[in-house]
Amino acid sequence: MNLVMLGPPGSGKGTQTKFICDEHTIPHISTGDILRDAIKKETALGLEAKSYIENGELVPDAVIVGVIKERLKQADAGGGFVLDGFPRNLMQAEALDSFSHVDSVVEIEVPDDVIVERLTGRRVCPECGSTYHIKSDPPKNENSCDQCGSKLSQRKDDNEETIRRRLAVYHEQTEPLKQYYKEKGLLHEVDGTKGIEEIQNAIADIIEED
Ligand code: AP5
Secondary structure (H helix, E strand, C coil): CEEEEECCCCCCHHHHHHHHHHHHCCCEEEHHHHHHHHHHCCCHHHHHHHHHHHHCCCCCHHHHHHHHHHHHHHHCCCCCEEEECCCCCHHHHHHHHHHCCCCEEEEEECCHHHHHHHHHCEEECCCCCCEEECCCECCCCCCECCCCCCECECCCCCCHHHHHHHHHHHHHHHCHHHHHHHHCCCEEEEECCCCHHHHHHHHHHHHHHC
16 A cells, blocks of 8 residues: 555644554655654755755755655565655656555645644654644643653744745645546545544545545
C-alpha cells in the first residue's frame, strides 16, 4: 500500500499517519520531519530549507523531489509507505508518478479557522517527535512528553502570521491536487473536524475497502 495523506497544515496528517504506520508496520515519510531534522543537524539541506519553512513557503521542488526519490528507493523495497507532506503541488505529484506509484490518497478536510486554533495550541517533543495539543490532546504531565519525558516545545512556524501564510500556500498550490487525484479515482475525503479516534476509524475503513 502506497498511501498519500493530503490536507492543510494542522489537519491531522501527522497524527493519523502515525496510527496507520504503527498498525501496518510501514514507513511514515514526512517531508516536514525530514527537513526539520536536517535543520537541527545543520546539514546543507537544512541550511537551504530553514528560511522557507520559517516563512511558511514551500522548499524548491528540485530539492524536495530529490530527497523523496532517495527515500523511496529504500521504502519501495518493502511493503509500502505513507507520504505525509508530499506531494504539495502538481509538479511534485507528476514527479512522484514518474518514479513510484500511488495506490490511494486520503484528504483530511478542516476549515481555516479551526486550523489556526489547532496549530497555535500544538506542542511537540523535540526528542521523539510526539505531538500534543494543549486542549484536545494534552500530555499527562503539563509540558512534558508522555513517551520520553522531554520538555515540549512549539514549532517556529506555528505562530498565527506564518500559519496564515502556510494556509494561503496550501489553497493556492496544494489544493489543486484534489482534482488531480480525483480524476485518477484515488481520492478519499475525510471530515477532519471530528475527533481523532473517529477519523482514525474512518481512514481504517478506507484502507480496508481499497
Ligand atoms: P509539514 O511539517 O509537512 O507541515 P504541515 O503540512 O504544515 O502540516 P503540520 O505538520 O503542521 O500538520 P499535520 O497535518 O501533520 O497536523 P498534526 O497531526 O500535527 O511542513 C512544514 C514545512 O516544510 C512547509 O511549510 C514547507 O516549508 C516545508 N515542506 C514540507 N513538505 C514540503 C514539500 N513537499 N515541498 C516543499 N516544502 C515542503 O495536528 C496538528 C495539531 O492538531 C496537533 O496539536 C494535534 O494534536 C491536533 N489534532 C490532530 N487531529 C485533531 C483532531 N481531529 N481534533 C483536534 N485536534 C487534533
